[in-house]
Amino acid sequence: MDGPRISRQDVIKVARLARLDLSEAEIERFAAxxxxxxxxxxxxxxxxxxxxxxxxxxxxxxxxxxxxxVQPGLAREDAVANAPAVExxxxxxxxxxxxxxxxxA
Amino acid sequence: xTAVDPTTLSASAIARGVREGTLTAREVALAHLARIRALDxxxxxxxxxxxxxxxxxxxxxxxxxxxxAALGPLAGVPVALKDLLSTKGLRTTCGSRVLESWVPPFxxxxxxxxxxxxxxxxxxxxxxxxxxxxxxxxSAFQITRNPWDPSRVPGGSSGGSAxxxxxxxxxxxxxxxxxxxxxxxAAMTGVAGLKPTYGRVSRWGxxxxxxxxxxxxxxxxxxxxxxxxxxxxxGHDARDSTSAAQAVPDLTAVLGTGLEGVRLGVPGEYxxxxxxxxxxxxxxxxVARLEALGASVxxxxxxxxxxxxxxxxxxxxxxxxxxxxxxxxxxxxLRVDGTTPEELNRRTRxxxxxxxxxxxxMLGTYALSxxxxxxxxxxxxxxxxxxARDFERAFADVDAIVAPTAPTVAxxxxxxxxxxxxMYLADVCTLPASxxxxxxxxxxxxxxxxxxxxxxxxxxxxxxxxxxxxxxxAFERATPELRxxxxxxx
Numbered sequence: 352m353d354g355p356r357i358s359r360q361d362v363i364k365v366a367r368l369a370r371l372d373l374s375e376a377e378i379e380r381f382a383a384x385x386x387x388x389x390x391x392x393x394x395x396x397x398x399x400x401x402x403x404x405x406x407x408x409x410x411x412x413x414x415x416x417x418x419x420x421v422q423p424g425l426a427r428e429d430a431v432a433n434a435p436a437v438e439x440x441x442x443x444x445x446x447x448x449x450x451x452x453x454x455x456a
Numbered sequence: 457x458t459a460v461d462p463t464t465l466s467a468s469a470i471a472r473g474v475r476e477g478t479l480t481a482r483e484v485a486l487a488h489l490a491r492i493r494a495l496d497x498x499x500x501x502x503x504x505x506x507x508x509x510x511x512x513x514x515x516x517x518x519x520x521x522x523x524x525a526a527l528g529p530l531a532g533v534p535v536a537l538k539d540l541l542s543t544k545g546l547r548t549t550c551g552s553r554v555l556e557s558w559v560p561p562f563x564x565x566x567x568x569x570x571x572x573x574x575x576x577x578x579x580x581x582x583x584x585x586x587x588x589x590x591x592x593x594x595s596a597f598q599i600t601r602n603p604w605d606p607s608r609v610p611g612g613s614s615g616g617s618a619x620x621x622x623x624x625x626x627x628x629x630x631x632x633x634x635x636x637x638x639x640x641x642a643a644m645t646g647v648a649g650l651k652p653t654y655g656r657v658s659r660w661g662x663x664x665x666x667x668x669x670x671x672x673x674x675x676x677x678x679x680x681x682x683x684x685x686x687x688x689x690x691g692h693d694a695r696d697s698t699s700a701a702q703a704v705p706d707l708t709a710v711l712g713t714g715l716e717g718v719r720l721g722v723p724g725e726y727x728x729x730x731x732x733x734x735x736x737x738x739x740x741x742x743v744a745r746l747e748a749l750g751a752s753v754x755x756x757x758x759x760x761x762x763x764x765x766x767x768x769x770x771x772x773x774x775x776x777x778x779x780x781x782x783x784x785x786x787x788x789x790l791r792v793d794g795t796t797p798e799e800l801n802r803r804t805r806x807x808x809x810x811x812x813x814x815x816x817x818m819l820g821t822y823a824l825s826x827x828x829x830x831x832x833x834x835x836x837x838x839x840x841x842x843x844a845r846d847f848e849r850a851f852a853d854v855d856a857i858v859a860p861t862a863p864t865v866a867x868x869x870x871x872x873x874x875x876x877x878x879m880y881l882a883d884v885c886t887l888p889a890s891x892x893x894x895x896x897x898x899x900x901x902x903x904x905x906x907x908x909x910x911x912x913x914x915x916x917x918x919x920x921x922x923x924x925x926x927x928x929x930a931f932e933r934a935t936p937e938l939r940x941x942x943x944x945x946x
Contacts, residue, residue, distance in 0.1 A: 369821040372806040392766045395835050405837030429561035453938035
């Protein structure tokens with residue numbers, strides 16, 4: 352499959368996944384720009400990668416482990432120090448579960 | 457007091473002077489702060505200049521010396537810290553509106569290590585937003601100008617760091633390099649910039665762009681100073697699970713040891729269509745110089761070089777899309793309110809991110825989305841292995857690979873912002889070493905069109921910063937005439 356031009360529908364769908372609000376002008380611009388980049392990226396498709404493992408980085412994949420003991424973490428006051436809205440040490444967000452929703456709390 | 461201008465001294469000379477008492481940290485700091493005041497209005501290298509803190513740190517170093525305590529290897533050396541390194545109590549913006557007022561509650565590991573080495577901090581230099589860019593034009597706050605020609609970019613994303621060092625407003629700087637963001641601005645501003653092996657330097661406290669590629673490294677006016685800084689910041693850190701359990705080598709020990717027996721490889725694939733003729737001339741002349749110094753030189757082939765751009769521009773945006781999902785307006789950073797959490801996220805990110813960041817998040821999300829994941833991201837990861845294997849094969853016959861750092865000299869401000877792909881092409885020479893996780897340095901090797909600096913890149917085996925530094929240093933010692941200083945920043 353060669354590199355597709357990115358459609359308006361795809362731009363809108365991807366923007367939703369990425370939690371980005373885009374203006375009409377941005378949708379148009381991204382459709383063209385992303386399409387151009389993806390067309391270049393499409394050059395990877397014919398490269399023979401049979402039996403080639405993915406290379407995440409050059410270090411060995413072994414994740415170092417440590418003893419399972421409690422260590423000091425970030426103090427609460429530091430954790431909320433940069434928060435835009437805080438109440439009683441918790442982050443304030445808009446209501447997640449509304450009065451009209453089914454199930455949940 | 458001394459008659460020498462401290463801004464002309466190397467890091468090792470400053471540290472030695474401060475340790476021996478022939479210099480005070482305070483006078484060194486004052487000289488650099490004065491230079492920032494004189495030049496930075498025009499150059500725009502710094503987002504924040506930390507005058508008060510700098511002098512406090514300098515005074516503490518002087519007090520330590522007077523008390524007879526041992527001083528660290530960077531005693532009194534003024535350092536600029538790219539604005540994506542967490543600095544406790546000091547605003548860290550990553551060049552983005554999203555973090556315009558973020559004050560980290562902790563120091564990055566590299567910052568801790570610099571403090572312990574008695575360095576002083578002059579400020580936080582400008583950068584492309586979240587390290588995404590090759591010109592520093594993507595900063596949400598200001599343009600940074602190349603001191604060699606202020607109508608031109610300094611390169612990016614560590615453009616501010618490079619200019620701070622090139623214009624002698626700081627002795628050394630820390631930058632970050634994901635696809636070339638230390639090496640390329642170093643090349644474009646005529647300074648040295650070193651990207652360590654992936655895992656060599658802890659990423660704890662580095663705001664992440666692409667986690668399998670990001671590395672912190674030094675910029676300085678010599679490979680020797682880069683080595684000195686790397687020795688301080690490198691080493692295993694339990695807080696970074698990708699930090700390598702490798703002993704920090706004695707890099708300064710290899711300086712001045714010559715190039716007898718060193719085998720260098722020149723990859724034909726780096727000398728293709730997009731390379732400016734003057735850049736090619738300067739780099740080939742540099743290679744001839746290295747040969748005259750005793751290295752043996754042969755052609756090598758890295759056949760997957762042509763795929764590095766495509767590979768990187770799938771992997772890096774994919775990882776970025778994941779890393780930047782944390783900027784949701786909830787726990788830190790900009791918040792634009794909404795009636796639902798999702799609306800809060802969308803409005804915040806719309807207002808907070810610049811166009812290049814949005815573009816890469818979109819690219820990355822697309823590449824990872826259902827139906828495209830293996831076609832794009834999976835294939836890119838496999839080609840990445842092939843890029844790494846090219847180097848492995850070449851390193852069976854050579855000890856280091858030399859090539860241009862960037863295909864062109866610094867381009868004009870505004871000339872590539874409308875064309876993302878044209879901008880991405882600035883990285884073609886630096887991307888492969890990033891994908892393979894290899895150590896690589898850029899050092900000045902002459903001048904191209906318009907008298908603008910050209911960089912020579914030296915790439916080495918994993919964890920062999922010693923050979924990389926040795927080659928770069930030998931070249932620098934033999935070519936003092938290639939250093940020069942930018943006009944207008946005398």
